[in-house]
Amino acid sequence: xxxxxxxxxxxxxxxxxxxxxxxxxxxxxxxxxxxxxxxxxxxxxxxxxxxxxxxxxxxxxxxxxxxxxxxxxxxxxxxxxxxxxxxxxxxxxxxxxxxxxxxxxxxxxxxxxxxxxxxxxxxxxxxxxxxxxxxxxxxxxxxxxxxxxxxxxxxxxxxxxxxxxxxxxxxxxxxxxxxxxxxxxxxxxxxxxxxxxxxxxxxxxxxxxxxxxxxxxxxxxxxxxxxxxxxxxxxxxxxxxxxxxxxxxxxxxxxxxxxxxxxxxxxxxxxxxxxxxxxxxxxxxxxxxxxxxxxxxxxxxxxxxxxxxxxxxxxxxxxxxxxxxxxxxxxxxxxxxxxxxxxxxxxxxxxxxxxxxxxxxxxxxxxxxxxxxxxxxxxxxxxxxxxxxxxxxxxxxxxxxxxxxxxxxxxxxxxxxxxxxxxxxxxxxxxxxxxxxxxxxxxxxxxxxxxxxxxxxxxxxxxxxxxxxxxxxxxxxxxxxxxxxxxxxxxxxxxxxxxxxxxxxxxxxxxx
Numbered sequence: 001x002x003x004x005x006x007x008x009x010x011x012x013x014x015x016x017x018x019x020x021x022x023x024x025x026x027x028x029x030x031x032x033x034x035x036x037x038x039x040x041x042x043x044x045x046x047x048x049x050x051x052x053x054x055x056x057x058x059x060x061x062x063x064x065x066x067x068x069x070x071x072x073x074x075x076x077x078x079x080x081x082x083x084x085x086x087x088x089x090x091x092x093x094x095x096x097x098x099x100x101x102x103x104x105x106x107x108x109x110x111x112x113x114x115x116x117x118x119x120x121x122x123x124x125x126x127x128x129x130x131x132x133x134x135x136x137x138x139x140x141x142x143x144x145x146x147x148x149x150x151x152x153x154x155x156x157x158x159x160x161x162x163x164x165x166x167x168x169x170x171x172x173x174x175x176x177x178x179x180x181x182x183x184x185x186x187x188x189x190x191x192x193x194x195x196x197x198x199x200x201x202x203x204x205x206x207x208x209x210x211x212x213x214x215x216x217x218x219x220x221x222x223x224x225x226x227x228x229x230x231x232x233x234x235x236x237x238x239x240x241x242x243x244x245x246x247x248x249x250x251x252x253x254x255x256x257x258x259x260x261x262x263x264x265x266x267x268x269x270x271x272x273x274x275x276x277x278x279x280x281x282x283x284x285x286x287x288x289x290x291x292x293x294x295x296x297x298x299x300x301x302x303x304x305x306x307x308x309x310x311x312x313x314x315x316x317x318x319x320x321x322x323x324x325x326x327x328x329x330x331x332x333x334x335x336x337x338x339x340x341x342x343x344x345x346x347x348x349x350x351x352x353x354x355x356x357x358x359x360x361x362x363x364x365x366x367x368x369x370x371x372x373x374x375x376x377x378x379x380x381x382x383x384x385x386x387x388x389x390x391x392x393x394x395x396x397x398x399x400x401x402x403x404x405x406x407x408x409x410x411x412x413x414x415x416x417x418x419x420x421x422x423x424x425x426x427x428x429x430x431x432x433x434x435x436x437x438x439x440x441x442x443x444x445x446x447x448x449x450x451x452x453x454x455x456x457x458x459x460x461x462x463x464x465x466x467x468x469x470x471x472x473x474x475x476x477x478x479x480x481x482x483x484x485x486x487x488x489x490x491x492x493x494x495x496x497x498x499x500x501x502x503x504x505x506x507x508x509x510x511x512x
Contacts, residue, residue, distance in 0.1 A: 001222035001223065001224055001225065001228055001427065002189070002208070002215075002222060002223040002225060003189040003190065003217070003219040003221075003223075004189065004190050004191070004195065004219065004221040004222055004223045004426075004427075004428060005188075005189045005190070005191060005192065005216065005219055005221070006169060006170045006191070006192045006221075007169045007170050009189075009216070009219060010134040010169060010188070010191060011135070012216075013188045013213065013216055014027055014188075016213075017213040022212065022213060024090070025094060025095075026212060027213070028058070028061050028062060028092075028095065030210070030211040030212040031062050031065070031161075031162075031187045031188075031209060032061075032062045032063075032064070032065020032066045032069060032095075034187075034209035034210060034211065035062065035065075035066050035159075035185040035209055036065075036066050036069040036070060036073070037209075038159075038183065038207045039066065039070075039126075039128065039159050039183075042183045042205070042207075043126045043159060043183070047070070047075050047125065047126070048125045049077075049078065049123065049124050049125040050070060050075065050124065050125060050126050050127075050128055051078045051079075051080070051121060051124035051126070051127045051128065051156075052064075052066060052067045052070075052077045052078065052079045052080070052128045052130065053080050053127060053129060053130060053131055053151065054079070054080070054081050054082070054096075054130040054131065055081070055082050055130065055131040055144070055165075056085070056087040056088050056092075057092065057133060057135065058090065058091060058092050058135075059130045059131065059133030059135075059161055059165075060092050060096070060130050061088075061091050061092025061093075061094075061096070061130075062130050062133075062161045062162070062187075063079075063128055063129075063130025063161060064079070064092065064095040064098070064099045064130075065095050066128055066130070067079050067099055068095070068098065068099050068102065071102065077104075077128075078107075078120055078124065079099065079105065079106040080106065080107045080109045080120065081096070081106055081107070081108055081109065082109050082143075082144055082147055083108075083143070083144070085108055107120075109147065111142075111143040114143075114146055114147060117147055117150055117151070121150065121151050121154035121156055122154050122156070124154070124156050126156065126157055126158070126159055127151055127154070127156050127157070127158045127159070127179075128158075128159050128161065129151075129158050129160045129161060129165050129179050129181060130161045131144065131148065131165035132144075132166065133161070133162045133163065133169075134162055134163060135169075136165075136166070136167075136168070136169070136175055137170075137175075138175060139176035140165075140166055140175055140177055145176055148165055148166060148177045148178070148179045149177055151179055152177070152178070152180060158179055158182060159181060159182065159183050159184075160183070160184040160203070161184075161185060161187075162184075162186050162187050162191070163184055163186060163191050163193060163194055163203065164178055164179050164180060164184060164202050164203055165178065165179045166178030166179060166202075167194075167199050167203070168193050168199070169191045169192065170192055170193055170397075171192065171199075171394070171398075172192070172193040172195070172196035172197060172198060172200065173193070173199070174202070178202050179202075180201070180202040180204070181202065181203055181204045182205070183204050183205045183206075183207065184203045184204055184205070184207070185207050185209045186206055186207070186208055186209065187211050188209075188211045188213065188215070188216075189208070189215060189216055189219070190206065190208060190223050192221065192397060192428075194206050195223060195428045196396050196397065196419075197417065200416070200417060220425060220426055221397075221425070221426040221427065222426070222427045222428070223427070223428050223430060224427050224429050224430065224431075224468060226431060226472070226476060226503075226507060227504060227507055227508045227511065228468070228469075228472060228504075229469055229473055229476065229501060229504035229505075230504040230505040230507070230508035230509075232465050232466075232468060232469035232472075233272075233452065233473070236272075241274070242274030242275055243274060243275075244274065245275075245454075245455065246272070246273050246274055246275075246319045246320065246454025246455045247274060247275040247277070247317070247319050247454065248268040248273040248275070248276045248277070248318065248319065248320050248322070248450045248451055248454050249277050249279050249315065249318040249320075249321040249322075249346075250264050250265045250268065250276060250277065250278045250279060250321065250322045250325075251279050251300065251314075251321055251322065251323040251324075251348075252278070252279075252280065252324060252325040252326050253278065253280030253284045253288060253325070253326045253327070254280060254281045254282060254302075254326055254327055254328040254333065255281075255282055255283050255284050255287075256284075257284070257326035257327075257328065258280060258284050258287045258288050258291070258326065259326070259440065260326035260440065260443045261284070261288060261325060261326055261443075262278070262288060262295075263325075263444050263447070263491060263494065264322050264325050264351075264443045264444065264446050264447035264450075265278050265292070265295045266444065266447065266491055266495075267443065267444035267446065267448040267450075267451070267474075267494045268322070268447035268448065268450050268451040269294060269295065269447075269494075270447075270448070270494045270495060270498060271447065271448040271449075271451035271452060271497050272452070273447075273454055275296070276294075276295045276296065277295070277296045277297065277298055277314070278292065278295055278296070278297045278298075279297070279300050280299070280300065281300045281301075281302050281307060281327060281328065281333065281336070282299070282300070282301070282302040284326075285297050285298070298314065300314075302332065304335055304336055307332075307336050308336060308339045308340060311336075311340050311344070312343060312344065312345070315344045315345050316345070318346055318454075319346060319347075319453075319454035320347045320348070320349075320451070320453035320454035321344065321346055321347070321348045321349070321450060322349045322351065322446045322447055322450045323337060323344070323351070323354045324349075324351040324352040324353045324354030324355060324357075324446070325351055325352040325353065325442075325443045326352065327353040327354065328353060329353055329356060329357075333353065334356070334357035335357075337353060337357040337358070338360075338364065340354075341357075341358060341365065341368065342365065342367055342368050342369070344368075344369065344370060345369050345370055347370050347450075347454075347456075347463060348371075348372050348373070349372075349373045349446045349447075349449045349450045349453070350372055350373065350374045350375065351375045351376075351445075351446040352380075352442070352443070355374060355376050355380045355383075355384060356380065358384065359380075359383040359384050362384045362403070362406055362407050363407065365407040365408060365409050366407065366408040368409065371409065371410070371460065372409040372410070373409065373410045373411075373412060373453070373463065373466075373467050374403065374407065374410070374411045374412065375412040375414060375442065375445060375446055375449070376403070376411070376412075376413060377414045377415065377442065378392045378396075378399075378413070378414075378415055381399055381403060381413055384403055384406075385399060385402060385403060385406075392413075396413055396415070396417075396419055397419060397421075399413060400413040400419040400420075404421040404422050404423050405423055408423065410422050410460070410464055410467050412445075412449070412467055412470075412471055414442060416434075417429065417432070418471050418475065420464065420471055422460060422463075422464050425464055427464075429468075429471045429472055431472060431475035431476050431478075431479060432475040432478055432479065433475075433478050433479050433482045433485065433488075434485045434486070435478060435481075435484065435486055435487065435488040436474075436475070436478040436482075436488065436493065438486075438488055438489075438490060439490065440489075440490025440491070441474075441478070441488075441490045441493050443490065444474065444490050444491075444493050444494045445470065445471070445474045448470040448473055448494075448497060449466060449470030449471070452466040452467075452469050452470050452473075453466045472504075473497050473500050473501060474493065476500035476504065477493050477494070477496035477499065477500040478493050478496070479500075480496040481493050481495070481496040
């Protein structure tokens with residue numbers, strides 16, 4: 001897991017280093033030199049005429065360091081400062097003056113010079129973007145918005161310093177306009193905004209640059225790495241057996257809606273559960289019996305009190321469970337799901353119909369008798385929070401954290417760059433593929449997480465790590481199973497889960 005920081009935390013990294021005695025000039029020098037290494041590696045064939053564009057802030061200072069190091073390497077860049085150079089201050093001023101002292105002309109682009117900027121951009125081989133950094137917290141307008149629009153329209157590939165100008169470091173939202181990058185060299189730690197859409201779309205390849213200070217260890221948020229799966233899912237002992245691998249109950253399915261239960265059960269088996277019992281409501285058991293081989297079944301009565309009692313008895317013999325997929329949305333089904341979500345004595349993954357049932361009052365989960373992992377898609381999250389899907393998607397970090405705080409449970413906010421949140425921690429999964437956007441993949445995910453819960457410890461950290469591992473395994477399995485960006489069957493994702501774990505372990509072993 002890598003540290004993932006927002007605007008204030010990013011500022012604090014520099015502040016803490018400077019307070020410890022590392023001069024700001026050293027940090028800027030390291031950032032600019034490291035960024036130059038990335039620029040020369042990723043754009044080796046486009047260094048004939050770089051255009052360095054800096055703003056009046058410290059992000060511009062990074063740009064001037066890049067320009068100087070290009071000169072050292074025999075590359076003569078064109079350099080421009082957007083706006084009044086008299087406003088350039090601090091370490092950025094030192095580096096701007098040093099660049100000029102070496103005989104490098106830095107042109108000033110004022111409001112009336114946008115045509116000239118457009119001309120420079122059109123004939124450039126690559127644009128280095130040092131206009132705005134992590135401190136930007138309001139929409140760009142006026143002259144600088146027009147300048148960014150012209151640079152973006154040039155069609156010349158861009159290389160962003162820390163993050164693309166116009167991107168919100170906290171959320172990934174576009175603040176008025178944005179200068180999309182093909183590659184982003186981000187400094188010291190990954191930024192939250194680079195790992196949620198639309199920020200992902202505008203950042204291109206993100207490369208972390210060391211600035212000469214230790215990575216922060218006290219951040220709330222983390223970016224998952226593919227190698228984390230091997231660390232989070234330990235190798236089993238040689239004498240492991242089905243009884244020691246965990247027994248998962250799938251409280252899912254109802255007459256006419258058995259597919260979701262089966263997919264969840266397949267996910268649990270492929271993720272390592274030793275035993276899986278499908279526990280659908282009513283006559284759905286007969287339909288499932290005709291479909292399964294390795295999975296067991298039991299029947300939950302449709303009547304409310306009898307159904308809750310039967311499910312709770314089932315929990316006494318199981319290690320973890322899934323509640324919700326295909327359970328139903330009638331009044332009895334909703335009451336059943338709500339009761340079981342609170343009263344079940346084993347860890348449960350809550351998905352689909354269970355989340356819909358809980359939307360009336362998700363705070364009841366603060367009374368749950370064992371840990372819960374909620375796995376809403378944005379629409380379900382909006383109902384649980386009493387907001388809209390658009391608002392959830394516009395502030396995904398906030399939505400996940402708010403829902404975790406409201407329920408006191410772990411939340412997996414599904415979608416591109418899935419977020420896993422607890423009241424204390426947050427993680428983002430960078431793996432995945434658009435091909436996962438098909439019916440049934442969420443059911444598989446619920447089973448995968450449940451299998452990992454069945455063999456995890458009882459503490460919230462254990463549950464959080466199981467959720468992270470499940471999300472990562474599922475996303476990597478989707479990548480392995482997908483042939484293109486569509487056409488994937490959910491059951492193919494389940495089948496690829498062991499391959500994802502094997503790949504992560506092989507990668508981890510080769511790195512040691």
